[in-house]
Amino acid sequence: xxxLYVLIAEWLFFYFAGTTTxxxxxxxxxxxxxxxxDILRHSCEIGLLALALTPIILTAxxxxxxxxxxxxxxxxxxxxxxxxxxxxxxxxxxxxxxGGLGGGLNASxxxxxxxxxxxxxxxxxxxxxxxxEAITRGAITYTDFPAEFLFVGQERWLGLPTxxxxxxxxxxxxxxxxxxxxxxxxxxxxGFSPEGARYAGLPVGRRLALAYTVAGVIAxxxxxxxxxxxxxxxxxxxxxxxxxxxxxxxxxxxxxxxGTGSVYGTLLGVxxxxxxxxxxxxxxxxxxxxxxxxxxxxxxxxxxxLALTGSVLPKLWAAVRSRRPTPAVS
Numbered sequence: 051x052x053x054l055y056v057l058i059a060e061w062l063f064f065y066f067a068g069t070t071t072x073x074x075x076x077x078x079x080x081x082x083x084x085x086x087x088d089i090l091r092h093s094c095e096i097g098l099l100a101l102a103l104t105p106i107i108l109t110a111x112x113x114x115x116x117x118x119x120x121x122x123x124x125x126x127x128x129x130x131x132x133x134x135x136x137x138x139x140x141x142x143x144x145x146x147x148x149g150g151l152g153g154g155l156n157a158s159x160x161x162x163x164x165x166x167x168x169x170x171x172x173x174x175x176x177x178x179x180x181x182x183e184a185i186t187r188g189a190i191t192y193t194d195f196p197a198e199f200l201f202v203g204q205e206r207w208l209g210l211p212t213x214x215x216x217x218x219x220x221x222x223x224x225x226x227x228x229x230x231x232x233x234x235x236x237x238x239x240x241g242f243s244p245e246g247a248r249y250a251g252l253p254v255g256r257r258l259a260l261a262y263t264v265a266g267v268i269a270x271x272x273x274x275x276x277x278x279x280x281x282x283x284x285x286x287x288x289x290x291x292x293x294x295x296x297x298x299x300x301x302x303x304x305x306x307x308x309g310t311g312s313v314y315g316t317l318l319g320v321x322x323x324x325x326x327x328x329x330x331x332x333x334x335x336x337x338x339x340x341x342x343x344x345x346x347x348x349x350x351x352x353x354x355x356l357a358l359t360g361s362v363l364p365k366l367w368a369a370v371r372s373r374r375p376t377p378a379v380s
Contacts (some may be wrong), residue, residue, distance in 0.1 A: 110308025153266020241308025
């Protein structure tokens with residue numbers, strides 16, 4: 051609930067500080083309807099990655115490779131369509147399959163070899179990005195996609211950006227999985243105690259494998275939407291997106307140590323970061339400095355540190371209090 055109040059205060063600040071009128075008296079800047087649609091449109095890919103990471107972080111895991119996998123899937127989607135001569139639907143279906151295979155690679159290394167998720171996904175982070183660079187030789191960009199495909203990322207349907215409807219569907223599916231099924235609730239049990247979950251009869255390996263594989267499929271979907279929004283597929287797509295996605299999840303109240311969190315909180319975290327990124331671009335002082343991206347990265351990193359610190363400080367304070375000697379009773 052606190053994050054909701056922070057989000058409202060954040061939006062109001064940027065509304066009053068980043069909204070002006072031009073010479074014709076027309077409202078420009080953060081407070082315009084078009085800008086609000088842009089916030090929704092530009093936050094879709096990061097929001098999808100954050101939704102994919104929520105079940106993983108609930109299990110006390112992490113996936114640093116989702117941004118790189120997005121870039122690899124974007125390149126492969128463009129290559130399948132442009133060089134392979136496949137139709138957009140077929141290329142998209144194959145891209146989703148490739149994303150699932152990328153997530154499955156993470157899953158197999160983590161569950162079969164019992165390797166730490168941080169080390170595994172740090173390795174695949176470099177692997178996926180390196181493959182994207184190798185395929186394109188660092189220079190090839192796929193463009194000239196058909197207008198019907200670009201509609202998904204650049205136009206509106208039923209009054210909202212088209213990709214927003216896909217985002218809402220994924221959010222609904224992940225929300226139902228995590229909060230309304232015994233299957234999804236097991237993610238919390240694994241996060242609290244993997245060994246305890248095994249003793250309780252839960253197939254921990256299969257649950258973890260599902261979480262990482264689904265994350266790969268969602269990263270591929272984000273790649274397709276990213277390509278439709280920009281009208282091009284390039285190897286550096288999704289660079290740094292994993293930081294924003296992890297920040298959104300942790301900022302939304304999901305503990306990095308696993309066991310607690312919600313999809314609702316993740317959505318609030320995504321909204322807070324989206325408003326921050328777009329609001330900074332509308333502030334006159336930031337516009338004069340041309341430093342919106344730099345400021346966004348700086349403040350997002352600070353938010354991540356604050357969120358992590360906020361989740362640890364209560365435990366530290368409780369530990370300190372428990373060590374205090376109790377006064378002797380005379």
